[in-house]
């Protein structure tokens with residue numbers, strides 16, 4: 001997980017030493033979670049291993065449906081703010097940053113090494129440091145029965161509609177209409193699935 005040094009824009013009124021201590025404890029817990037998650041998620045996709053992985057995410061507050069398949073090498077952090085429906089398939093190397101909330105509808109297929117990133121670093125208008133500017137979390141929703149190809153980037157704030165297809169290697173910067181096929185960087189509509197059926 002990407003640690004954002006300034007998650008809050010509110011000034012912190014606590015004494016500096018107390019903030020440092022709390023910050024260190026927080027970082028320790030984050031890295032501990034990541035280390036356990038990374039080891040567990042190297043397990044193969046036998047049903048019992050998928051059950052262990054889903055249970056671990058539920059302990060972190062995620063809502064995980066039934067029969068979700070986690071290929072080895074999936075990375076999910078911080079895992080709260082995550083909802084995954086039944087029969088979702090997360091292929092090898094899928095990475096999900098859930099800080100801004102991520103919802104994945106039932107029967108959705110996420111291809112190899114796709115990254116779902118629900119948070120951006122804030123970019124100040126002036127020349128202020130990005131390091132100090134905080135983060136901008138925004139929800140990502142992938143509706144039911146979608147197929148996201150391999151090596152895609154799904155950026156914060158987008159909704160991918162029901163039954164939509166995202167072609168391999170695409171960068172999705174804007175929401176995708178239901179039952180459309182999009183591709184490229186930035187992803188544009190290639191066709192609509194119902195066009196052929198109506199011809």
Ligand SMILES: CC(C)(COP(=O)(O)OP(=O)(O)OC[C@H]1O[C@@H](n2cnc3c(N)ncnc32)[C@H](O)[C@@H]1OP(=O)(O)O)[C@@H](O)C(=O)NCCC(=O)NCCS
Pocket residue numbers: 091110111112148149150151165166167168169170181183184190191
């Ligand atoms: C999108 C895809 C499903 C093909 O869909 P399709 O409707 O049959 O599309 P076509 O092959 O007829 O191509 C239609 C247009 O989209 C373009 N296109 C196809 N795949 C593309 C891609 N990945 N990125 C950008 N454009 C793409 C084609 O070049 C074509 O453009 P043109 O009309 O200018 O010639 C397929 O190309 C793809 O990306 N599959 C993902 C494979 C994958 O990730 N597998 C992992 C399994 S989880």
